[in-house]
Amino acid sequence: MTGLLPPFAVELEPPDLRPWLEGNLLPGVWSFEACSPGPHVVLVSLIHGNEFAGATLLARWLEAGLRPVRGRLTLVFANPAAFARFNPAEPTLSRFIDEDMNRVWADRTLKGPRRGVELERARLLLPLLESADLLLDLHSMLWPSDPLIITGRPRRAMRVAARLGTPPLVVADEGHGTGLRLIDRPVFSEPGGRQAALLVEGGQHWQAATLRTLEACAAALLRNSGCAEAPLAAPQVGTPQLAEVTRTVVANTHGFGFVRPFRGGEVIPQAGTLLARDGEAEIRTPHDDCLLVMPSPRTLRGHTAVRLARFLRPEEVAAVG
Structure with missing residues (x-):
């Protein structure tokens, strides 16, 4: 391996x-x-x-x-x-x-x-x-x-x-x-x-x-x-981006492969975009603005290859609190 x-x-x-x-x-x-x-x-x-x-x-x-x-x-x-x-x-x-x-x-x-x-x-x-x-x-x-x-x-x-x-x-x-x-x-x-x-x-x-x-x-x-003050200057806080996984892609064959190198955190704008082939099956984005979560370019059969996620809508973010 x-x-x-x-x-x-x-x-x-x-x-x-x-x-x-x-x-x-x-x-x-x-x-x-x-x-x-x-x-x-x-x-x-x-x-x-x-x-x-x-x-x-x-x-x-x-x-x-x-x-x-x-x-x-x-x-x-x-x-x-x-x-x-x-x-x-x-x-x-x-x-x-x-x-x-x-x-x-x-x-x-x-x-x-x-x-x-x-x-x-x-x-x-x-x-x-x-x-x-x-x-x-x-x-x-x-x-x-x-x-x-x-x-x-x-x-x-x-x-x-x-x-x-x-x-x-x-x-x-x-x-x-x-x-x-x-x-x-x-x-x-x-x-x-x-x-x-x-x-x-x-x-x-x-x-x-x-x-x-x-x-x-x-x-x-x-x-x-409120537990402790860690020995580190207060970090710069970014604007939260909240998302939830809509599909977990598991490799079903030993021939799983992405069509190109993808980086975790990359957002694919269009639904239906081809991401990978798993034997004869095609893996495509299920929705627009699809977030790729931790894609693994070397995936064994039965293991997670990538998680596909959507960003929460403003009203959903507000409901999180």
């Missing part, structure tokens, strides 16, 4: 996590409580072991002595075992050890008989993660794409994301058919709930700009929640 991939520049130095792996609550988990009441904010890094920009950020904030002024702040290094395998010469191989940790969060999986590094770690972390009032899962992307926040379907999560303003693009979706993401746990996604979970994709893996985006987003969440 890696032979099919182009070389990727690794601008970021992998962080030294050794001072933080013991944790003060669980291995790789640091939690601090303020004297004043407030929300429990959880920042999660390293769901994927090769996406270490978020871990670099949390290690930096731990080193700086970041503490909450209200409520509780928890910083999580989710999969340090996979991260320990990171090799800049083959940077994609340390995504996980046994299976994708962002597809294991369904009860049938967590309560099932299977064993593995990611599953056991998820089982250990679950009670803590589900105690969050606000959870931000820090990620990055392999292929070129504009940064974005993914919320799942709950409008309360979209509302939180829109108030952050960085990155300004916010996309609601239904998740993946191959397994439940952390942000889609029922405690965060059930209608009428109060807890909210966001996933921020800060940019390409291993790029300095990605770290800056993740830092701005996490700092905005801490400030907006």
